Amino acid sequence: MPDGPRPRAAEAPEPCVVPGCGADSVRHLALAEARKAFAALPEKGRRAPLCRDHYREWKKSTKAARTLDRLGWN
């Protein structure tokens, strides 16, 4: 069996960057991308970790041309 491309590090997930949220992140976006949906994000760093809920919200508001929404979640 092949080694996974991303071995799971023993690192705690970063908290969601959306102010007032702080849930464990499931995705990292470029901060500039995340700010398209969440204008209130602090301009700090380049990456924006998002929790599952906020990632979905981001996808909705950016209307990404993907229809994978319903395949991977729940």
Ligand SMILES: [Zn+2]
């Ligand atoms: Zn969040």
